[in-house]
Amino acid sequence: xxxxxxxxxxxxxxxxxxxxxxxxxxxxxxxxxxxxxxxxxxxxxxxxxxxxxxxxxxxxxxxxxxxxxxxxxxxxxxxxxxxxxxxxxxxxxxxxxxxxxxxxxxxxxxxxxxxxxxxxxxxxxxxxxxxxxxxxxxxxxxxxxxxxxxxxxxxxxxxxxxxxxxxxxxxxxxxxxxxxxxxxxxxxxxxxxxxxxxxxxxxxxxxxxxxxxxxxxxxxxxxxxxxxxxxxxxxxxxxxxxxxxxxxxxxxxxxxxxxxxxxxxxxxxxxxxxxxxxxxxxxxxxxxxxxxxxxxxxxxxxxxxxxxxxxxxxxxxxxxxxxxxxxxxxxxxxxxxxxxxxxxxxxxxxxxxxxxxxxxxxxxxxxxxxxxxxxxxxxxxxxxxxxxxxxxxxxxxxxxxxxxxxxxxxxxxxxxxxxxxxxxxxxxxxxxxxxxxxxxxxxxxxxxxxxxxxxxxxxxxxxxxx
Numbered sequence: 001x002x003x004x005x006x007x008x009x010x011x012x013x014x015x016x017x018x019x020x021x022x023x024x025x026x027x028x029x030x031x032x033x034x035x036x037x038x039x040x041x042x043x044x045x046x047x048x049x050x051x052x053x054x055x056x057x058x059x060x061x062x063x064x065x066x067x068x069x070x071x072x073x074x075x076x077x078x079x080x081x082x083x084x085x086x087x088x089x090x091x092x093x094x095x096x097x098x099x100x101x102x103x104x105x106x107x108x109x110x111x112x113x114x115x116x117x118x119x120x121x122x123x124x125x126x127x128x129x130x131x132x133x134x135x136x137x138x139x140x141x142x143x144x145x146x147x148x149x150x151x152x153x154x155x156x157x158x159x160x161x162x163x164x165x166x167x168x169x170x171x172x173x174x175x176x177x178x179x180x181x182x183x184x185x186x187x188x189x190x191x192x193x194x195x196x197x198x199x200x201x202x203x204x205x206x207x208x209x210x211x212x213x214x215x216x217x218x219x220x221x222x223x224x225x226x227x228x229x230x231x232x233x234x235x236x237x238x239x240x241x242x243x244x245x246x247x248x249x250x251x252x253x254x255x256x257x258x259x260x261x262x263x264x265x266x267x268x269x270x271x272x273x274x275x276x277x278x279x280x281x282x283x284x285x286x287x288x289x290x291x292x293x294x295x296x297x298x299x300x301x302x303x304x305x306x307x308x309x310x311x312x313x314x315x316x317x318x319x320x321x322x323x324x325x326x327x328x329x330x331x332x333x334x335x336x337x338x339x340x341x342x343x344x345x346x347x348x349x350x351x352x353x354x355x356x357x358x359x360x361x362x363x364x365x366x367x368x369x370x371x372x373x374x375x376x377x378x379x380x381x382x383x384x385x386x387x388x389x390x391x392x393x394x395x396x397x398x399x400x401x402x403x404x405x406x407x408x409x410x411x412x413x414x415x416x417x418x419x420x421x422x423x424x425x426x427x428x429x430x431x432x433x434x435x436x437x438x439x440x441x442x443x444x445x446x447x448x449x450x451x452x453x454x455x456x457x458x459x460x461x462x463x464x465x466x
Contacts, residue, residue, distance in 0.1 A: 012071060013095035018080075019088050019103050021112040047227055048118050051244060052077045054234045055110040056090075056097040068234070079115060088115070110235055113149065113242040120148045121246045138370045142245070142253045143359060149243040151222060151258060152358045158346045160220065161339055162192045162259035164274045165199025166267025166448055167233055173266050176299040176332070177202025180263065183336035185210025189343075192259055194251075195223020195242060196233035199265040204238040222258075226251045228411040247372045248403060252277045257360045260346050261293035261339050264325075266302045268448035269409070269440070273402035275309065277369060279317065280395025282324045286364035291349050293342025294325040297335045308442055315435050316398060317391050368396040375404035375414055377421050380461075385428025385436075401426055401436070408460025409449060418460045427464040437463040 053068055053075055069075075074092040088111065097107045146152050161184055165177065181191060181203030191207050193200035204221045211219045223239035226248055235242055245251040255262070256278060264275060282292060296306050306327050313321050328335050347357070355362045373379065383397045404424050407414025418424070426436070440463070443449055449457045 014092040015095050015098045016091045021088055022108045044118060044122055049077055050231045051114045051227060052111055054230045055114055056094045057234045058107055058237050110242045117244040135367045135370055142250050146254060151241055151243055154358050158260035158343050158357055160190045160192055160260050162255050162262045163203040164271055165265030166271050167196050167198040168448055169198045169266055172299050172301050174202050177265050178206035179332040180335050181206025182210045183332045187336055187340055188216060190220035192222040195225050195235040195239045197236055199267060201236035224251055224254050232410040249370050249372050253365055261342050264296045266298045266305045268443045269402045269405045273399050276395050276399040279321055279324055280392045281365055284364055284392045290363060291345040293339055295335055295338055296325055296327045300330040303329050308439055312435050312439050316432055317395060373400045373403055375407040377424055380404045380424040380426060385432050387429050405461050423460050423462045425462050425464055433463050433465055
C-alpha cells in the first residue's frame with residue numbers, strides 16, 4: 001500500500017511505495033539484486049540511489065549535484081527479488097513522481113532504465129575484464145550497453161539526429177531549439193540528446209508536436225547520460241529511451257556511434273567539450289571521407305556565440321576545421337533541410353561501405369578519446385595544449401580541459417576537489433590560453449556556466465597566461 005507523507009517544515013511531500021517495473025526489466029539474478037542492496041563494497045546502492053532520485057525528480061530545473069539529495073535526505077530505493085519477478089521499493093520518494101498514489105508510467109520506465117544499466121555495466125562488462133583495454137574493446141562495450149538498453153534499431157534508414165547544447169540558455173535560445181525540433185519532426189526524424197533541460201529538452205518538445213501532426217508512431221526520444229551528469233541534471237520528461245553510460249567518454253562515443261548527424265545549439269563548456277570531441281575524431285586521417293553532418297545553429301541573438309566558437313576552433317585547430325561544420329543562424333527550416341541532405345549522404349555511404357545503419361562501426365575513434373579522464377589538479381596541469389601536436393591530439397586535450405571545467409562546475413567529485421584544493425590550473429601556448437580565457441569569460445558573462453540564480457558564478461579554473 002502506498003503511503004503519502006505530507007510536506008512539513010519546508011520539506012517536500014514524499015511517497016513510499018512498492019512498484020512493479022515497466023519497460024523491459026522482468027527478472028534479475030540473486031547476485032544482481034544483492035549487488036544493488038545495501039551499502040556493499042561495490043558502491044552500487046549509492047549510485048542507484050543518486051540516479052533513481054534524479055529520475056524521480058524528472059523535469060526539475062537545476063544543476064547542483066547536492067541539491068536534490070539534500071532536499072530528499074531520507075529517500076531510499078531497494079530492488080526486491082520475488083517469486084514472480086522483481087519489485088522496486090521506494091521510501092520517501094518525491095511525490096511529484098506520482099499521481100493519486102500511482103507512479104507516472106514514463107518515470108517508471110526511466111527508473112527501470114536506471115536499474116537495468118547499473119546492473120548491466122557492473123556485472124556483464126566486469127566479466128569482460130582486460131578485453132576493454134584496447135580501442136576495439138571499448139567500442140564493443142559501448143555497443144553492448146546500447147544493445148542491452150534496446151537503443152539500437154535495425155531496419156531503419158538513418159534518421160537519428162543528435163542535438164547538443166547547454167542546459168543554461170536564454171528563453172529565446174530555448175524557443176529556437178523547439179522550432180528546429182519541430183522542423184526535424186515534420187521530416188520524420190528522431191531526436192537524441194543528453195536528456196536534461198534547456199537545449200536537451202527543446203528539440204524533443206518541438207518534435208513531439210510535429211510527429212503528432214504527421215501521425216507518426218513510434219517515435220524515439222533518446223537520452224544518453226552518465227552518473228555524474230544525471231545527478232546534476234534530471235532527465236526531461238519527454239525522454240522515452242534512457243541509457244546511462246558508465247563515464248563521459250562512453251557517453252560521447254555513444255552519441256557519435258548511434259547518431260547520423262549532429263546539431264549544436266548554444267551552450268557552455270559541456271557543449272564545447274562535445275564539439276571538440278567530434279571534431280577531433282573527424283580530423284583524424286583515418287576518418288577522411290566519412291560523411292557526418294554537423295550544424296551549428298541558434299537564433300539571431302546567438303550569432304556572436306557561434307562567431308566566438310568558430311574563431312576559437314580555427315585558432316586552435318586551423319582554418320581547415322571549418323570544412324567539417326556549417327553555421328546556420330535563425331533559420332530552423334534550413335537547418336532541417338541541410339540535415340536531411342546530410343543524412344542522404346550518410347545513407348549512401350553506409351550502403352557503399354556495407355556499414356550498419358544503427359551503429360557507426362567505420363568511424364575510427366582513437367584511444368585518447370575513449371580512455372576515461374579523471375579531472376584532478378595534477379591531470380589538468382598535465383594537459384598538453386600546444387600547437388605543435390597533431391590536430392586530433394590537441395583536440396583531445398582541449399576536450400579534456402573543458403571536461404574538467406564541467407566536473408568542477410556540476411559534478412560532485414569535481415566540486416569537492418575544487419573546495420579542497422582551489423581552482424584547476426590550465427596552461428599551454430600563450431595564444432591558445434588567451435583565446436580560451438576570452439571564450440570562457442564570454443560563457444560566464446552570458447550565464448552559460450551555471451543556471452542563473454543563487455550566488456554569482458565562481459570559476460573552478462585558472463587560466464595560466466604568459
